[in-house]
Amino acid sequence: xxxxxxxxxxxxxxxxxxxxxxxxxxxxxxxxxxxxxxxxxxxxxxxxxxxxxxxxxxxxxxxxxxxxxxxxxxxxxxxxxxxxxxxxxxxxxxxxxxxxxxxxxxxxxxxxxxxxxxxxxxxxxxxxxxxxxxxxxxxxxxxxxxxxxxxxxxxxxxxxxxxxx
Numbered sequence: 001x002x003x004x005x006x007x008x009x010x011x012x013x014x015x016x017x018x019x020x021x022x023x024x025x026x027x028x029x030x031x032x033x034x035x036x037x038x039x040x041x042x043x044x045x046x047x048x049x050x051x052x053x054x055x056x057x058x059x060x061x062x063x064x065x066x067x068x069x070x071x072x073x074x075x076x077x078x079x080x081x082x083x084x085x086x087x088x089x090x091x092x093x094x095x096x097x098x099x100x101x102x103x104x105x106x107x108x109x110x111x112x113x114x115x116x117x118x119x120x121x122x123x124x125x126x127x128x129x130x131x132x133x134x135x136x137x138x139x140x141x142x143x144x145x146x147x148x149x150x151x152x153x154x155x156x157x158x159x160x161x162x163x164x165x
Contacts, residue, residue: 007156014149062122
């Protein structure tokens with residue numbers, strides 16, 4: 001019986017901390033947010049890899065065929081980019097945030113994001129372009145923690161109930 005209580009407490013604690021970790025990860029990884037437009041300026045304080053996400057209402061197709069270029073405003077050169085092969089999707093009740101491009105920012109400074117191919121017939125007033133640091137690996141570890149915590153919690157409750165019966 002004591003082992004079941006320990007399993008329940010351990011599972012609940014792991015579940016709680018992993019869920020909190022996901023929310024903190026999503027909140028703290030955000031670097032900049034721009035409205036959806038053909039161009040916008042963004043400042044990065046550190047070099048490194050950044051991920052561009054499109055945050056939009058569900059079933060909004062305005063950015064479906066958009067192409068993104070990040071240009072260094074001091075040198076005028078384009079930042080090296082690559083597509084996101086394993087996209088992260090953060091879904092809420094009304095909006096979806098989808099990762100679309102990686103950019104390799106070489107140095108801190110101002111950059112201009114150029115967007116081509118926005119659907120002119122769509123409403124982009126609620127669409128945002130968000131830059132974050134990469135968080136996919138940490139997100140996957142947190143999700144695995146949630147699965148382990150849930151299995152521990154449910155398994156302990158089930159085994160304790162079976163032992164009592």
